[in-house]
Amino acid sequence: MTDKAVSPWRNLWVRFREDRIALAALVVVGIILLLALFAPFIAPQDPYDLSGLSLRDARRPPGWVGSGGYVHWLGTDAQGRDLLSAILYGLGVSIQIGIFAGAVGLVIGTTIGILAAYHRGWFETVLMRIIDLQLSFPPILLALVLVAALGQGKAQLIAALVAAQYAYFARTAFGAASAERSKDYIEAARATPLSNTRIVFRHILPNAMPALIVVATVQVAYAIALESTLSFLGLGLPVTEPSLGMLISNGVKYMMSGRYWISVYPGIALIILIVAINLVGDHVRDILNPRLNR
Amino acid sequence: MSSFLLKRLLQGVVIMAAMSVIVFAGVYAIGNPLDVLIPPEATQDVRERTIARFGLDKSLVEQYFLFISNLLKGDLGLSYIYNEPVLSLIGNRLPATLELVLTAVLGATLIGVPLGIYAGYKPHGFAARAIMAISILGFSVPTFWVGLILILTFAVSLGWLPSGGRGETVEFLGIEWSVLTLNGWSHLVLPAINLALFKLAIMVRLARAGTREVMLSDTVKFARAAGLSEMTILSRHVLKLISIPIVTVFGLELASTLAFAVVTETIFSWPGVGKLIIDSIKNLDRPVMVAYLILTAGLFVTINLCVDIAYALLDPRLRRGRAE
Amino acid sequence: MSGASPTTSDAPILEVSDLTTQFHTRAGVVKAVDGVSFSLHKGEIIGLVGESGSGKSVTGFSLIGLVDPPGRVVSGSVKLDGQELVGLSPAALRKVRGARIAMVFQDPMMTLNPVLTIGQQMQLALNAHEKLSKSAARARSTDALTRVGIPDAEARLDAYPHQFSGGMRQRVAIAIALLHGTRVIVADEPTTALDVSIQAQILSEMRELAREMGTALVWISHDLSTVSALADRILVMYAGRIVEEGPTAQVLRAPRHPYTAGLLRSLPAMAEPGTDLEQIPGTTPSLLNLPQGCPFRPRCDRATDLCSEAPPMTPETGRGYRCHHPLLDGTPA
Numbered sequence: 001m002t003d004k005a006v007s008p009w010r011n012l013w014v015r016f017r018e019d020r021i022a023l024a025a026l027v028v029v030g031i032i033l034l035l036a037l038f039a040p041f042i043a044p045q046d047p048y049d050l051s052g053l054s055l056r057d058a059r060r061p062p063g064w065v066g067s068g069g070y071v072h073w074l075g076t077d078a079q080g081r082d083l084l085s086a087i088l089y090g091l092g093v094s095i096q097i098g099i100f101a102g103a104v105g106l107v108i109g110t111t112i113g114i115l116a117a118y119h120r121g122w123f124e125t126v127l128m129r130i131i132d133l134q135l136s137f138p139p140i141l142l143a144l145v146l147v148a149a150l151g152q153g154k155a156q157l158i159a160a161l162v163a164a165q166y167a168y169f170a171r172t173a174f175g176a177a178s179a180e181r182s183k184d185y186i187e188a189a190r191a192t193p194l195s196n197t198r199i200v201f202r203h204i205l206p207n208a209m210p211a212l213i214v215v216a217t218v219q220v221a222y223a224i225a226l227e228s229t230l231s232f233l234g235l236g237l238p239v240t241e242p243s244l245g246m247l248i249s250n251g252v253k254y255m256m257s258g259r260y261w262i263s264v265y266p267g268i269a270l271i272i273l274i275v276a277i278n279l280v281g282d283h284v285r286d287i288l289n290p291r292l293n294r
Numbered sequence: 295m296s297s298f299l300l301k302r303l304l305q306g307v308v309i310m311a312a313m314s315v316i317v318f319a320g321v322y323a324i325g326n327p328l329d330v331l332i333p334p335e336a337t338q339d340v341r342e343r344t345i346a347r348f349g350l351d352k353s354l355v356e357q358y359f360l361f362i363s364n365l366l367k368g369d370l371g372l373s374y375i376y377n378e379p380v381l382s383l384i385g386n387r388l389p390a391t392l393e394l395v396l397t398a399v400l401g402a403t404l405i406g407v408p409l410g411i412y413a414g415y416k417p418h419g420f421a422a423r424a425i426m427a428i429s430i431l432g433f434s435v436p437t438f439w440v441g442l443i444l445i446l447t448f449a450v451s452l453g454w455l456p457s458g459g460r461g462e463t464v465e466f467l468g469i470e471w472s473v474l475t476l477n478g479w480s481h482l483v484l485p486a487i488n489l490a491l492f493k494l495a496i497m498v499r500l501a502r503a504g505t506r507e508v509m510l511s512d513t514v515k516f517a518r519a520a521g522l523s524e525m526t527i528l529s530r531h532v533l534k535l536i537s538i539p540i541v542t543v544f545g546l547e548l549a550s551t552l553a554f555a556v557v558t559e560t561i562f563s564w565p566g567v568g569k570l571i572i573d574s575i576k577n578l579d580r581p582v583m584v585a586y587l588i589l590t591a592g593l594f595v596t597i598n599l600c601v602d603i604a605y606a607l608l609d610p611r612l613r614r615g616r617a618e
Numbered sequence: 619m620s621g622a623s624p625t626t627s628d629a630p631i632l633e634v635s636d637l638t639t640q641f642h643t644r645a646g647v648v649k650a651v652d653g654v655s656f657s658l659h660k661g662e663i664i665g666l667v668g669e670s671g672s673g674k675s676v677t678g679f680s681l682i683g684l685v686d687p688p689g690r691v692v693s694g695s696v697k698l699d700g701q702e703l704v705g706l707s708p709a710a711l712r713k714v715r716g717a718r719i720a721m722v723f724q725d726p727m728m729t730l731n732p733v734l735t736i737g738q739q740m741q742l743a744l745n746a747h748e749k750l751s752k753s754a755a756r757a758r759s760t761d762a763l764t765r766v767g768i769p770d771a772e773a774r775l776d777a778y779p780h781q782f783s784g785g786m787r788q789r790v791a792i793a794i795a796l797l798h799g800t801r802v803i804v805a806d807e808p809t810t811a812l813d814v815s816i817q818a819q820i821l822s823e824m825r826e827l828a829r830e831m832g833t834a835l836v837w838i839s840h841d842l843s844t845v846s847a848l849a850d851r852i853l854v855m856y857a858g859r860i861v862e863e864g865p866t867a868q869v870l871r872a873p874r875h876p877y878t879a880g881l882l883r884s885l886p887a888m889a890e891p892g893t894d895l896e897q898i899p900g901t902t903p904s905l906l907n908l909p910q911g912c913p914f915r916p917r918c919d920r921a922t923d924l925c926s927e928a929p930p931m932t933p934e935t936g937r938g939y940r941c942h943h944p945l946l947d948g949t950p951a
Contacts, residue, residue, distance in 0.1 A: 133309065136546060136594060138553035145587070148575040149320065225436045229557055232438045233572060245436075252442065256450055256457075264446075267439045274434040282430060510686075516729035518684055520743040520794055521716025530742055534733050609733060610778040 012210070015287045022283035028276040036092035043085035048241065062261055075261040077250060083261065086247055087269045093243040094224050094270065097154065101161035101227075102220035108162065109169025110212060114200060116170070117177035131170045139164035143226055147235045157230070157237060161223045172215045176208035210288050217281030221274045228270055244270040302602055306595040313591040314365075318358050321583050348372070361584070371581035375574070380585045384567055390460055391559070391566030393471060395551045397486040402493035403544055410501025411528060411536075417506055425498060432495030437554060441488040441561035448484060456481050458563035485562040489555060493547050500543055504536030538608050545601035549594045629700070630657035631834050632681070632719075632802050637694035637704075639673075639680045648905045650676040650689065652858035658802065663828055663835040665849030665866070667842050667881070671902045673858040674838045678804045681836065682721050683711040698802065717747045720795035724807040726787035730779040736763075736790055737775030743794050762793040767823060785816035792824070796833070804836045809844065821848050842881050846870055851936075854878045857903055857913035864937040874939040874946070877914050912942070 017023055035042065062075040062083075075083050116127040134142075146160035180203065228245025230236040232252075237243055242250070244266045251262025332344050345351050348371075349360055364371065370380040413422040449457035460481050471478070508514060509532070517527050559568035567586060574582035639651035650673045658664055668674040679685045681696055683703060696703040698719055703711065715721075723729045731739055740759035744750050750758065756775060763771035766789040779787055788808055795803050805824075809817040825848055828835050839845050845852060845866075852869045854862040854877065862875040873879040880898035900917035909915055911926040918925070920943040932938040 136549070136598065137591075138550040140556065141553040141587070141590065144556070144571075144575060145320065145583070148578075221434065225434070229436050229438055232436075233557065233560060234576070248439065248442070255442065255446055258450075260446060263442060267442070271431075271435050271439065274436070275431060278430055278434045512723050512725065512728040513731050515684060516721070516723055516791070516794075517731075517742070518712075519682055519715055519721035519723075520797075521712050521714070521746040522742055523712060523746065526742060526746065530738075531731050531734070535731065538733075610735075611732060611780050 012284070012287060016283060019283050022279055025276040025279035025283075028272065029280060032091060032273055032276065033095065035088055036095050039085075039088040039092050043082070043088045045082040045085040047081045047086040047089050075265070077247065077262045083247075083265055086242060087244070087266050090242055090244040090247050090266060091269060091273065093237070093241055094227060094245070094273070097158060097161070097227050097237075097243065098220040098224035101158050101165065101223040102216050104158065105162045105166040105219060105223075106169050106212065106216050109166040109171075110173040110205075110208070112166070113170040113173025113175075114177045114204060114208070117174050117181055118200065118204075127170075128174060131167045131174070134167045135171060139222075140226060140229065143230060144233075144235060147230055152236070152238050154237060154241075157227060160230075161226060164226065165219050165223060168215055168219060169212065172211050173208050176211050177204050180204050180207045210284075214281055214285045214288060217277055217284070221277040221281070224270070224277075225274055244273075298606070299599075299603070302599055306599055309595055310588075310592060314362065314588055315358070317584055317587045317591070318361060319354065321580050321587070322354055322357075348374070365588075370585040373574075373579055373582050375577050375579045375582075380581045383570065383582065384585060384589065387565060387567045387570055389470060390564060391552065391555050391568060394482065394485055394489060394558070394564060394566060395548065395555055397482060398489035399493055399544065399548050399551050401486060402490040402497050402547075403540070406494040406497025407501045407533075407540060410498040411505045411532060413498065414502035414505025415509060415524075415528060415532075417502070422502075426502070429495040429498040432491040433499070435491075437488060437492060437557045438561055440491055441485070441558055444484050444488055445561070455484055457484075458561075460565055485558050485564050488562070489551060489558045492554070493551060496543065496547060497540070500540055501536060504539060505532055508532050508535045534608075538605065541604045541608060542601050545597045545604070549590075549597045552590060552593060628659065630659050631699060632658040632836075633695075633697040634658075634681065635695050635697075637677070637680055637691065637696060639676050639685055639689055639691045641689040643688055643906075646906050649858050649908070650905055651680055653694070654855075654858075654860055655694075656853055656860065656863065658834045658836065660801075660834060661828055661832045662851070663825065663837060663849045665845030665852045666836055666838045666855060667840070667845050667852060668855035669840055669902050671905065672855045673905065674840075674855045675806050677855070678721065678806045678836065678838050681802075681804055682715050682719055684715075684721070713747070716743060716795075716800070717798045718800060719802040719804065720798075720800045721804045721806065722788070722791050722795050722808045725811045726784070726791045727779065727811075729791055730787060732779055735776050735778055736782075740775070740794055740797065743797055747798055758797065759793075762797050763790065765796065765827070766790075766793045768793070784812050785820060788812060788820060789823075792820075792827075796827070796831070799831070800833060802834045802836065804838070806838045807840070808837075810839070810841070817844065818847075824848065843885050854881070857908055858905055859913070859940065860931070861914070861941070862939040868937060872945075874944040875914075875941045876918050876920050876943070876945065878939075879945055880917075912940070 016026075040046070077083055077086060112127060112131070116124045116131075143160045143164040146163055147157060150156035150159060227236060227243060228248065231243055231245030232249040234249065236245055247266035248263045248270070251259070251264075251266070255263050332341050336344075349357055352360065361371065368381065370384075372378065373380050373383055376383060409425050413425040416422050445457045448455045458481075460478065505528075513531060513535070514527055517531055522531075555564075555566060556568035556572055558564065559566045560572055563569070570582060571586045573579070574586070634657065635655045637651055637654045638649070641648040641650055652673070654673075654677055656664065666674050666677065676685060676689065679689075680691050681703075683691070683706065685691060691704055694704060698714065701714075703714060703719075706714070730736075734742075737756065737759055740762070741750075741752070741755045744755045744758060756772075759775055760771045763774060768774055768786060768789055774782075779790070782790060788811075792803075792808070809820055812820065821844065824835065824837075827833065837845060837849055842852075849866050852862075852864065852866050853860050854869070854875065856877050862869060862873065862878045869878060870882065873882055877898070880896070883896040884898065898917055903909060903913055903916070911928050912918070912921070915921045915925045922943065924942045927942075929940045929942045931940050
């Protein structure tokens with residue numbers, strides 16, 4: 001079983017395909033990515049171009065034909081923005097932040113985790129103690145305080161998200177790497193003049209990768225949710241480039257008066273995105289769990 | 295056992311000391327409190343007096359030790375915004391938060407664990423799949439969004455429940471409680487559900503994963519071979535075996551729910567500490583931020599300690615041995 | 619042919635005929651147990667021997683109706699005291715399990731619940747079949763523990779499994795299996811995880827208990843030497859089938875099937891002094907795609923074209939084998 005048998009990635013894909021829900025979720029994620037990527041070509045309106053907005057179109061219900069001469073299928077927001085366009089652009093902003101935060105967290109966390117696993121002794125102890133301490137602290141608080149400290153902006157927000165999340169990657173990488181490290185062949189490889197980098201990149205990293213991928217999917221989804229939460233609390237991005245969270249937040253005050261669509265549609269988009277990513281991650285985790293594969 | 299506890303207690307003190315330094319230095323880096331404290335039209339004289347009153351003329355290290363020595367005396371300083379002692383500011387709001395958090399986490403556990411056990415017992419059945427789908431939803435959908443939908447549905451559309459506030463409270467042991475009045479409950483229900491949903495998802499997953507593993511174990515096979523009914527196996531063997539990770543997570547979640555209450559309290563205008571901390575972050579009210587963060591860290595350490603004790607009580611293998 | 623059991627010749631307690639258990643997996647149908655038949659009399663001990671993957675454990679689980687999905691007993695019959703167990707409802711099976719047929723597993727560390735006391739676990743097993751007061755349950759448990767040789771049993775009821783040694787833990791498991799005066803115990807490698815000296819001790823105690831209480835034993839093991847010290851009769855299993863059966867002495871002295879002979883030659887105690895231990899060449903075939911005909915054919919040095927047709931069991935009861943080219947030059951049976 002533990003032989004280097006057929007490519008593990010192929011095997012993963014074969015087993016992934018079997019679950020229809022997960023496969024559908026993957027397709028949904030793909031479609032959303034395409035929609036976000038091509039938003040400028042699909043969206044009927046450029047929501048960032050304030051000169052193209054008319055207040056006469058503000059807070060109109062879905063199906064309203066605006067002054068632009070086209071139908072606002074999902075209605076308009078308080079500035080008279082076409083909500084469909086705003087959502088398509090907002091998806092892009094949310095995804096960008098999620099992926100950036102996930103990727104940077106992955107690199108930093110993995111580096112720390114592998115370093116700790118590779119250099120045993122006090123270095124490992126101190127590093128992992130810090131990581132554990134941080135893991136027990138709720139990420140949302142950390143992100144809140146950091147956003148307040150760093151100020152508003154995309155880079156600052158990503159930095160706050162990374163700081164709140166990197167520890168999960170570090171824990172996972174550390175676990176996988178130290179399990180791998182104690183195996184005989186790594187001991188043997190260390191005794192030969194093979195460079196450490198080679199051992200890490202050829203042996204340790206590939207073995208830690210599947211678990212890290214699962215954490216990465218979950219963390220991207222979490223980063224998107226966290227960003228929208230921060231934006232909702234008024235601590236996220238500047239208003240000029242509204243993410244989904246910001247769109248929702250902007251609509252809240254009109255919700256009580258029955259103009260639900262301003263908040264609800266961006267919210268639905270957000271949920272579909274996060275649920276789809278989590279479904280994919282969840283199924284991959286099930287496949288990779290060796291304890292259920294007897 | 296007692297030496298083990300002592301060791302953990304010591305660890306907690308060290309962690310708290312470290313946290314206080316980090317939090318203090320971290321919050322110190324945020325903005326310039328003078329902009330908050332002193333109106334631009336104030337005279338030089340007023341400026342200097344205010345600076346001196348809040349000890350802002352001293353160095354960071356001096357301020358820190360002043361803060362610590364005051365802290366040990368039970369004084370957490372004055373809020374910049376409310377001009378009130380931070381301790382009473384937080385103390386007045388903490389019961390509301392604790393009430394909300396405890397209701398949410400207890401509810402999530404009492405409902406989530408049985409659902410999770412069932413889903414783990416029959417992992418391929420329809421009900422199990424439905425439970426898992428709901429749990430993924432609870433796991434994925436941001437708390438603030440669920441809160442909005444709850445308000446939209448139950449307060450705005452149906453008009454069944456109030457959309458915010460704490461309702462009538464009754465004093466018990468010197469603290470005001472909403473759980474003791476019907477009206478209080480009607481106010482508590484929505485925010486508690488809102489806060490509980492994410493925890494419910496976690497509990498379901500945890501119980502399901504644990505049950506799936508235990509069901510495959512020889513312990514269960516042996517119990518079945520002895521003729522135990524499935525109900526007895528689940529309620530006596532499985533529940534006891536999976537209770538250890540569940541208690542751990544219960545503790546951790548209790549602590550992190552305190553943090554998450556920030557969002558729910560904002561949406562439902564629940565007069566707890568969460569709302570206070572958001573306002574203090576927005577207004578750069580340093581003393582409140584520092585006190586809140588240190589308090590949260592303190593709660594974390596305490597809860598972790600309790601979890602360790604519960605661990606030792608639940609797992610007989612640890613009662614001795616772990617003492618070292 | 620005389621009756622199989624040395625003690626009695628009444629109707630068997632357990633009668634298994636043509637038992638077939640299959641696992642329907644992604645990769646295909648695994649025939650884990652393929653037409654197994656045998657009978658067991660009161661107080662008799664049968665040794666079911668085979669390599670891992672031969673289907674012997676699945677046979678054990680099939681007997682008590684506890685095959686894990688995707689496995690399923692597809693045909694055949696298991697009669698306990700004349701009552702058919704195959705096809706019984708789960709609730710009816712549960713009433714039989716633990717009361718009239720019980721099972722003991724390999725590693726007691728894994729089978730006993732680490733977070734319940736021995737007393738609690740015994741009480742659960744007792745209450746599964748009888749309504750007993752707490753004190754009555756304690757008394758019964760104490761008796762059962764004393765019977766399997768656990769000293770100071772009363773006090774030990776409040777101990778947890780980890781406070782027992784390996785051998786003591788297995789005794790506890792056996793005591794639980796014996797709580798209801800069980801007629802048949804299926805023991806799946808119960809001593810494999812133990813030290814050799816403790817193994818021997820438990821073996822002799824089990825033998826004595828079986829005689830004393832009239833309990834019949836199906837002792838499943840990969841280790842022919844353990845079984846030979848204990849069993850009245852031996853069944854040798856290969857690739858889901860019984861390939862040879864007979865009274866222990868006869869099977870050991872004069873194996874008919876080349877596989878049994880190979881197993882015997884690989885035992886240290888059986889080897890000629892000064893010679894190397896022999897290993898059977900090749901490995902156990904995957905139960906997923908068995909070779910045509912005799913499944914042992916690829917590993918057998920006596921195989922001929924004839925072996926591409928599966929050999930039937932020889933017709934005599936009590937002493938039989940499945941081989942076209944049996945070893946008949948030994949001492950006659």
